Amino acid sequence: MLDRSQNTRDAILDAAKALIAERSYGAVSMRDIASAVGIRQSAIYNHFPSKQAILGDLMMAHMERLLAAWAQVRQFHGTAADRLAAFARFHVTYHVDQTDAVFIAYMELRSLEERYFEAVNEMRRRYEYELRTILADGIDEGGFKVRDIAITARAIIAMLTGVTTWYSEGGRLTTGALADIYVEMTLMSVGLEAGAGRT
Known part of the structure; x- marks a missing residue:
């Protein structure tokens, strides 16, 4: 069973994938991703050091x-x-x-x-x-x-x-x-x- 941290990480990736596919990488901010997941922007950094790391992943x-x-x-x-x-x-x-x-x-x-x-x-x-x-x-x-x-x-x-x-x-x-x-x-x-x- 995935723990809550893994679930959040997967949710961040899923949200980023949908947003980047829709708008392009340059048009999506970390705030946009956090909002789509329903977490604070600062919480993303518990899982990814940067937006670039999300794209790379x-x-x-x-x-x-x-x-x-x-x-x-x-x-x-x-x-x-x-x-x-x-x-x-x-x-x-x-x-x-x-x-x-x-x-x-x-x-x-x-x-x-x-x-x-x-x-x-x-x-x-x-x-x-x-x-x-x-x-x-x-x-x-x-x-x-x-x-x-x-x-x-x-x-x-x-x-x-x-x-x-x-x-x-x-x-x-x-x-x-x-x-x-x-x-x-x-x-x-x-x-x-x-x-x-x-x-």
Whole structure:
């Protein structure tokens, strides 16, 4: 069971995430966060030394959860085509449930001070490396047509992440149907037929 201190810390992070996603980091003050939680501004400093620390925690936690979740998925898939399809499906379905965290992770990277930026960027590189490895394996297996692995990896991640800017639950497509389309587009981007990867 979480103690009261941990509950307050989590409430601060939740409030900050919602406010920053809505207004931007620069437009949110510690007073705003405290008000949203229902505590005094001074109480925040029992948990975080600065607003920058809150942002850093939010972004690092997002990347840690993303990497851990992908690690659970990747172990169940074999060929490069299978793994690429699994990566695309995972990325879309994971990110549409994390829209605020995703928005902050991409739009507020510029707001991080160097020590937080380096930590977050290292985790971003690790995630991108997972996709680069899949692409390299696909080339070695002879099925992928990729001119530049680094550019292709970044383009695929940008395409998959972009879904969070427009998708809304309860719309024309279910999350599963949406993921099917993005898997197809991802496979086609490396020269594969739509059904090449089993997921």
